[in-house]
Amino acid sequence: MISLNPKLFDADVEQVPIRQGFGDGLLLAGKADERVVALCCDLTESTKMDAFAKEFPKRFFEMGITEQSSASVASGMAAMGKIPFLSSYAMFSPGRNWEQIRTTICYNDRPVKIAGSHAGVSVGPDGGTHQALEDIAITRVMPRMVVITPCDSIEAKKATLAAAKTNSPTYIRLAREKTPVVTTEDTPFEIGKAQIFYRPAVAIKVGIIACGSLVYNAIMAARELEKKGIGAVVMNIGTVKPIDREAVVTLAKECGAIVTVEEHQVAGGMGSAVAEVLAAEHPTKIKFVGVQDQFGQSGAPAELVKHYGMDTEGIVAAIENVIK
Amino acid sequence: MADLHDDKIKFLEEKALAIRESIITMLVEAKSGHTAGPLDMADIFTALFFHLLKHDPKNPAWEDRDRLVLSNGHICPVYYATLAHAGYIPMEELMTLRKFGSRLQGHPHRDFLPLLETSSGPLGAGLSQAVGMALADRLDRGMATHRTIYCLLGDGELDEGQNWEAALLAGKEKLHNLIAIVDRNNIQIDGFTENVMPLESLRAKWEAFNWHVIEIDGHNMREINDAVDQAKAIFEKPTVIIAHTIAGKGVPEFENDYHWHGTPPNKEQGEKALAELRTLGGKITSEHQ
Numbered sequence: 121m122i123s124l125n126p127k128l129f130d131a132d133v134e135q136v137p138i139r140q141g142f143g144d145g146l147l148l149a150g151k152a153d154e155r156v157v158a159l160c161c162d163l164t165e166s167t168k169m170d171a172f173a174k175e176f177p178k179r180f181f182e183m184g185i186t187e188q189s190s191a192s193v194a195s196g197m198a199a200m201g202k203i204p205f206l207s208s209y210a211m212f213s214p215g216r217n218w219e220q221i222r223t224t225i226c227y228n229d230r231p232v233k234i235a236g237s238h239a240g241v242s243v244g245p246d247g248g249t250h251q252a253l254e255d256i257a258i259t260r261v262m263p264r265m266v267v268i269t270p271c272d273s274i275e276a277k278k279a280t281l282a283a284a285k286t287n288s289p290t291y292i293r294l295a296r297e298k299t300p301v302v303t304t305e306d307t308p309f310e311i312g313k314a315q316i317f318y319r320p321a322v323a324i325k326v327g328i329i330a331c332g333s334l335v336y337n338a339i340m341a342a343r344e345l346e347k348k349g350i351g352a353v354v355m356n357i358g359t360v361k362p363i364d365r366e367a368v369v370t371l372a373k374e375c376g377a378i379v380t381v382e383e384h385q386v387a388g389g390m391g392s393a394v395a396e397v398l399a400a401e402h403p404t405k406i407k408f409v410g411v412q413d414q415f416g417q418s419g420a421p422a423e424l425v426k427h428y429g430m431d432t433e434g435i436v437a438a439i440e441n442v443i444k
Numbered sequence: 445m446a447d448l449h450d451d452k453i454k455f456l457e458e459k460a461l462a463i464r465e466s467i468i469t470m471l472v473e474a475k476s477g478h479t480a481g482p483l484d485m486a487d488i489f490t491a492l493f494f495h496l497l498k499h500d501p502k503n504p505a506w507e508d509r510d511r512l513v514l515s516n517g518h519i520c521p522v523y524y525a526t527l528a529h530a531g532y533i534p535m536e537e538l539m540t541l542r543k544f545g546s547r548l549q550g551h552p553h554r555d556f557l558p559l560l561e562t563s564s565g566p567l568g569a570g571l572s573q574a575v576g577m578a579l580a581d582r583l584d585r586g587m588a589t590h591r592t593i594y595c596l597l598g599d600g601e602l603d604e605g606q607n608w609e610a611a612l613l614a615g616k617e618k619l620h621n622l623i624a625i626v627d628r629n630n631i632q633i634d635g636f637t638e639n640v641m642p643l644e645s646l647r648a649k650w651e652a653f654n655w656h657v658i659e660i661d662g663h664n665m666r667e668i669n670d671a672v673d674q675a676k677a678i679f680e681k682p683t684v685i686i687a688h689t690i691a692g693k694g695v696p697e698f699e700n701d702y703h704w705h706g707t708p709p710n711k712e713q714g715e716k717a718l719a720e721l722r723t724l725g726g727k728i729t730s731e732h733q
Contacts, residue, residue: 157583178583189572189609196513196576199561200584204576220606223566224573228554 122308122315125301128336129343135298138333139237141273142294143168145280146205146235150176156284157197159183159190159206167207167237167294187213191220191232198230203284210236210252214259214291221289226262231287234259235280237294240383241411241428242333242421244297251416257388259291260361266290266311267361269382269390271335272302275358278309286311293332295383297421300336302356314364316371318354320346325443327375328354329368331382331390334409334430338381341435352379352439360390368397372404377442379407381435383425386410407442409435448669452495456665459529460490464694464721466525466538472714474542477550480704481598482522484629484662484689489526491668492594501531504559510591511561511577515570516598516627517551518706524548532559568604571595571624575614578622578682587620592676595624600632603641608653614682615654622682623675624655627662629691631702650684662687695720 127133150156150172159181160169173180183190187208194204206213214221214234225232239252260267266288270276276294283290302317303309314329318339326345330338335356342352355371357364372378378398380391386408398404411428425431429438467482493499498510514523521541528535533547540546547557551565562573574595581589601607614622626646634640643649650657656678660667668687675683691705692698695717698709709717 157580181579183613184609186609186613188606189575189613192569192572192606193576193579193610193613195562196573196578197580198576199511199573200577200580202580202583219566220569220572223563224569228563 121319122317123304123306124317125304128300128302128339133300135300136273137296137298138270138273138276139168139294139296141270141276142235142237142280142292143171144273145277147171147175148277149281149284150179153203153284155201155203157181157202157204159194159204161185161187161190161208161213163208163237167235169207187217188220191217191234192224194232195224195228195230198232203231203233205233205235207235207237209250210239210255210293211250214255215252218258222262225289226264229264231289233283233290233292235292235294238296239293240295240333241416241424242295242297242383243416244421244424245418247418248416253385253411253416254388255291255293256360256382256384256390257392260393261388264289265361266359267293268311268359269293269331270358271332271356272299274301274303274305274307275309279311279358282309282311295333297333299333302336302339309358312359312362312364314355314357314359314367316353317356318342320351320353322346322349322351324351324353324375326350326352326377326379326439327371328352328435328439329357329371329378329380329390329394330354331357331360334381334383337430337432337435340432341439344432344436345439350439350443357390360393363393363397365397365401368394369402372398372402377405379409379435379439379442381409381430383430384410386412405442407438409438448495448666453665456490456494459494460486461721463490463522463525463529465718466528467521468709468714468717468721470521470525470538470541471708472711473539475708476542477521477708478518478706479698479708480629480631480691480702481516481519481627483695483698484691484693485519485522485596485627486693487663487665488596488625488668488687489522491665493526493530495669496672498591504532508591511574511593513562513570513574513577513593513595514552514564515595516567516601517564519598520548520552523552567598567601568606570597571607572610574622574624575610575619578614578619579617581621582619587679589621591621593622595622597624597626599626599628599630599637599643599646600640602626602643611650611653611655618680619682620679623672624682624684626684626686627689628686629689631691631700631705633702633705635702646686654681656681656683657686658683659686659688662689663693
């Protein structure tokens with residue numbers, strides 16, 4: 121079993137925004153490799169590029185509010201041997217600049233790393249315009265693009281460092297709100313590898329595949345179900361693309377039913393990617409927890425996660441429904 | 445500065461004529477593709493590849509080479525023809541344009557032809573990439589860089605807002621190692637640019653974005669050469685060369701007619717066009733006939 125935060129089940133579990141891990145990882149990547157450059161669209165502090173900008177002012181580029189051009193500028197820098205990280209809110213990058221990412225980064229085969237912060241409804245009060253719920257769908261559909269959805273700040277740091285070392289265009293999905301720290305510095309991370317994060321002591325009835333900030337809720341849901349004698353294995357699928365097909369199929373074979381959990385539209389997201397694998401290789405009963413073809417709205421993050429059925433209670437209900 | 449003697453000008457003009465002939469032949473064979481832009485940019489491509497660019501056809505990946513970004517990818521017949529005449533690809537390969545398995549895709553794609561600096565086609569994205577290259581070049585080599593980043597753009601594609609985002613950044617960063625060349629042929633698919641979406645005053649727009657602006661006759665080798673020389677001597681700003689060209693230049697039937705933007709000549713029209721090119725519109729009786 122993978123080692124997780126020993127305080128994971130405590131009420132006072134440490135909480136850190138996932139985007140903070142990106143900022144920490146970017147600084148380390150910048151120290152490790154001088155080819156790393158950072159471009160930001162007027163959100164330097166908010167996307168946590170500020171530490172890199174301070175440490176490496178010459179390698180940091182303030183782009184202003186130009187997400188479309190910035191994606192292509194990053195491509196041009198990569199053409200000259202740089203490893204560019206471009207950050208904005210996910211709604212604008214890869215939201216607004218999708219075609220620039222497709223043509224000038226993926227089609228061009230340039231290793232630009234897109235960091236999209238403020239994904240999901242947990243953005244909170246800013247409301248639906250700023251809550252990216254489609255970004256996994258629009259990035260994973262592009263050939264060559266790697267899509268990573270870290271579950272906490274520590275995994276985000278590792279994902280950022282790992283992305284800096286590959287030649288692939290990469291999308292790293294980040295969240296604004298403080299998120300319980302699930303992993304530890306010692307938890308292994310590898311692009312393309314899914315991991316079992318929770319295995320109950322009772323008979324297994326269902327497998328939960330979760331990503332991003334909801335991995336914590338998925339584990340809490342599994343704990344609730346365990347008390348009721350229902351065994352739910354929780355898998356963290358840190359990389360949505362390339363998806364760990366073997367791990368997904370193995371889990372489905374073991375559990376017989378799957379519930380996917382993501383802070384994203386159920387159409388086209390991580391759950392869809394899981395369903396594509398299972399439909400082809402091991403048809404399995406599946407239920408999707410996520411946003412059901414709706415836009416987000418203003419509210420407190422926890423309130424919104426609950427409203428859209430992605431809190432612990434919502435996940436428990438979905439699981440009880442699927443194993444009926 | 446690159447000296448340009450009269451005999452070199454004559455050499456360049458003959459090369460441009462040969463490239464135009466290749467363009468017509470390729471398009472007739474391909475049965476689809478764009479005619480007007482490639483013909484009107486033949487002089488600028490020739491001046492670049494046979495006089496101005498620092499490049500090496502035997503070593504396309506040479507680190508010290510200048511970079512050339514073609515933003516309006518649809519004019520690639522002139523790019524491919526020039527690459528063939530410069531020795532990058534075999535001449536006979538030009539006849540594979542737009543065919544299955546060809547390295548010469550309908551719009552340029554680096555997967556098929558890796559010596560291309562960028563893939564292109566969707567308009568408005570080239571200048572941003574050139575700006576990124578110029579930023580990276582300056583980061584590595586400072587103000588003393590001897591590399592120049594060229595970006596070739598169509599005038600119609602300046603409708604795209606992305607160009608102006610890139611222009612803002614280039615002006616802010618004072619990218620002296622960047623030269624944009626706009627093919628001001630005044631046409632786009634739906635008509636004349638000033639009817640579709642007026643661009644004038646184009647000079648004032650670029651100046652307002654903090655660019656140095658030079659306007660030239662895009663068919664005059666000396667003016668092309670002198671403009672690039674001047675651009676390289678400007679260290680305070682990026683330079684845009686607005687090259688006034690005649691759409692479809694060289695074939696009277698095609699000139700200034702926007703219908704030829706995206707239409708290839710058929711066999712008969714192609715033969716007539718080749719005859720027009722070889723006799724300079726009937727002004728000379730050529731031994732080619």
